[in-house]
Amino acid sequence: MISMKRNGVGSVVAYIILILIAVVGTSIFLRAYLGNVNKNTSGDSSLCFGIDLEVNNCLIFTREFLQSIGLPGTTGDGILINVERFPGGKDINDLRFSVTDDIGNLHVESPVELDILDINIDTNYSRLVEYNSVEAAVRNLDYTPLSVTVSAVVGKSDTICNPTRQQVICDTYVP
Secondary structure, eight states: OHHHHHHHHHHHHHHHHHHHHHHHHHHHHHHHHHHHHHHHSOOOGGGGTTOEEEEEEEEEEOHHHHHHTTOTTOOSEEEEEEEEEESOSOOOOEEEEEEEETTSOEEEEOOBOEEETTEEEOOOOTTOOTTEEEEEEEEEESSOEEEEEEEEEETTTTEEOOOOSOOEEOEEOOO
C-alpha cells in the first residue's frame, strides 16, 4: 500500500514537471516571437500624432549648374528645400521627401548633408523644434522634379509619418 502511494505521488510530480516545462518553453518561444514582431513592425506610429511640417519653398538646381560650381559626385539634379515645423508632436529623427516628377511619378527621397560655397546643410534635425525651420538638400535625382512634400521620421523603428501638408511646386534656379 505504501508503494502505491509513492507511485501515485511520483506520477503527479512528473505531470507537474511536464506542465512547468511546457509553460516555460511556451513563454520562451512567445518572448522570442513577439520580440521579433515588435522589432519588425511599427510601434511608433503614435509618435506621428501632432507632428506638423510644411515645405515653405523648394529650389531645383540642374545637374549642369551643380557641376559648374564644383559639387563633387553630382550625377543628377538637386533640390534645396526649406522645411518649417509647427507646434505639436514629439522629436523628429529624420525627414523624407515625397517628390513628384514631371510625368506624375512619386519618389521618396532622403536628405543629404551638403557643404559648398558657404552653404552647410546637415541632417541633424534635433534643432527642428516648434516654430523653427531648416534647410534640407536632396541630390542626384535621375528624374525632373516638379513638386515636393515632407514627412517626419520618428521613433526607434524609424517610422515614416504621413505628410501633413500639400505638395509645393518647386522653382528652377536660374543663375
